[in-house]
Amino acid sequence: MTQQTGYIVGKVEFRPGDGALMRIPKGPVEIETTRLEATLSWVEGETHGAAAMPLTDFKRYVTKGAIALP
Template sequence: MTQTPQNAQIVGKVEYREGDGANIVIRPGPVKVQMGQNDVTLSWVDEEVRGSTAIPLADFKRYVAEGKIKLAA
């Protein structure tokens, strides 16, 4: 069961990896957060480009705890 997407802000260094490639930094700014059972999907718009990635739930919780992702109230 998934939840309604939530608004959040990237305010620190948040990274993801595509396959076996290098880590990619998500630019600071607004994102939509979609919680899944084992992972979290982050989606954003950067000028004309839309981005989206899934990160492990544990990584997402760490980023929130470290203050790098701020969830909207």
């Protein structure tokens, strides 16, 4: 597993379970990746959020510039 800090700078969405798409707020995120998925964690005010997505989706967001990595 790899951990790093990144920034949401564009539209990044995830689907919690079978629910509707939800947007991850712009700002810093902690990113943990495995061979198959990426988990993003963030704080918005007093709320903590986390989302897991397939690694292919994560890489697509990075390529499009919606997630910035230092």
